[in-house]
Amino acid sequence: MREGVDGTLLEVRDLRVTFGQRAAWLRPRAAGRSGEFVAVDSVSLSVAPDEIVGLVGESGSGKTTVARAIVGLVRPDSGAVLLDGVPLGPAGRRTTAQQRAAQMVFQDPRSSLSPRMTVAAIIDEAWRTHPSSAPPGDRTAALHRLLDDVGLDASVARHRADELSGGQCQRVSIARALAVRPRLLVCDEAVSALDVSVQAQILRLLVDLRERHHLAMLFISHDLGVVHQIADRIAVMRRGVVVEEGRTTEVLGSPRHEYTRSLLDAAPELSGAGSQDGEVARGA
Numbered sequence: 660m661r662e663g664v665d666g667t668l669l670e671v672r673d674l675r676v677t678f679g680q681r682a683a684w685l686r687p688r689a690a691g692r693s694g695e696f697v698a699v700d701s702v703s704l705s706v707a708p709d710e711i712v713g714l715v716g717e718s719g720s721g722k723t724t725v726a727r728a729i730v731g732l733v734r735p736d737s738g739a740v741l742l743d744g745v746p747l748g749p750a751g752r753r754t755t756a757q758q759r760a761a762q763m764v765f766q767d768p769r770s771s772l773s774p775r776m777t778v779a780a781i782i783d784e785a786w787r788t789h790p791s792s793a794p795p796g797d798r799t800a801a802l803h804r805l806l807d808d809v810g811l812d813a814s815v816a817r818h819r820a821d822e823l824s825g826g827q828c829q830r831v832s833i834a835r836a837l838a839v840r841p842r843l844l845v846c847d848e849a850v851s852a853l854d855v856s857v858q859a860q861i862l863r864l865l866v867d868l869r870e871r872h873h874l875a876m877l878f879i880s881h882d883l884g885v886v887h888q889i890a891d892r893i894a895v896m897r898r899g900v901v902v903e904e905g906r907t908t909e910v911l912g913s914p915r916h917e918y919t920r921s922l923l924d925a926a927p928e929l930s931g932a933g934s935q936d937g938e939v940a941r942g943a
C-alpha cells in the first residue's frame with residue numbers, strides 16, 4: 660500500500676474538537692466564547708510506518724478525543740486526519756481499506772470484549788465486519804495463527820472472555836485488532852489496567868508485532884514511564900493542546916515545556932531517562 664509522499668502514514672493536521680455547552684462551573688479556561696468546550700485545539704502530529712508515537716498528558720487533556728477522531732468516531736470542528744496523505748471522513752464514510760487501516764485497542768479489555776462470547780466468535784466477528792480481511796479457506800487455522808501471534812495457546816479459542824485473565828483479554832483485544840490486518844494500532848491506555856509485570860509483557864508483544872507486521876502505533880498513556888519504554892517519539896498534551904513534541908530521548912532528556920518537566924518530576928524512575936528511550940523496543 661502507498662505511503663504518504665514524505666513517508667508519513669498518519670497525519671493529524673490542526674485538529675480541533677469541541678463538545679456541547681457545559682455548565683459554567685465545568686468550563687474554566689478551555690471554554691470557547693459560546694460556551695462550547697474545546698477538548699482538542701490545533702493538534703498536529705504524524706506517525707510514520709513502523710513508528711511508535713507516544714501521546715501523554717494528564718486526565719482530560721484530550722488524548723482519547725484525538726484517538727476517536729483518528730478512527731472516525733468523533734467529528735472534528737476543523738482540521739483533518741490523513742492516511743497516506745488522503746483526508747479521512749467520519750467512520751461511516753471511510754472506504755473499507757481506510758476503516759481497516761487504523762484499529763483501536765482500549766484500556767479495559769474486560770469491558771471492550773463481550774464477556775459471554777468465545778474468543779473464536781470475537782475474532783470471527785471482526786472478520787465478518789470486514790469480509791475483505793477474512794482468511795480464505797480454513798478459518799480455524801488462521802484463528803490459531805492469530806492467537807499464536809499474540810502469545811496465546813490455540814485452546815484459548817474455546818474460552819469465553821470472562822474466563823480469561825486481564826493480560827489474556829488484552830492479548831485477545833490485540834488479536835481482534837490484528838485480525839483485519841491494520842497498518843496502525845491506536846492503543847488508548849492499553850496497559851493501564853494491568854499489573855506492572857503483565858504491562859511489561861504486553862509492551863514487549865506490541866514491539867514484537869510492530870516488527871513482525873510492520874505496524875505503526877499511536878500509544879496513548881497518562882503514564883510517562885510506560886510511554887518512555889515503547890515510544891520512538893512523544894507528543895505531550897495539556898488541556899487540549901500539544902505543548903511539546905520530539906524524539907523520546909530529547910523530550911525526556913531535556914524537556915522544553917514546564918508541564919513536561921512536571922510530568923517527569925512525578926515519575927522519579929525516569930530521572931536520566933533521556934539516554935534510554937524505547938528500552939523495551941531496543942530489547943533492554
Ligand SMILES: Nc1ncnc2c1ncn2[C@@H]1O[C@H](COP(=O)(O)OP(=O)(O)OP(=O)(O)O)[C@@H](O)[C@H]1O
Nearest residue numbers: 678679698716717718719720721722723724725881
Ligand atoms: N463525548 C463528550 N462529550 C462532552 N465532553 C467530552 C466528551 N468526550 C470527552 N469530553 C471531554 O473532553 C475532555 C478531554 O477528554 P478525553 O477523554 O479526550 O481526555 P483524556 O486525555 O483521554 O483523559 P483520560 O486520561 O482521563 O482518559 C475532557 O474534559 C472530557 O470530559
Ligand SMILES: [Mg+2]
Nearest residue numbers: 722723724847
Ligand atoms: Mg482517555
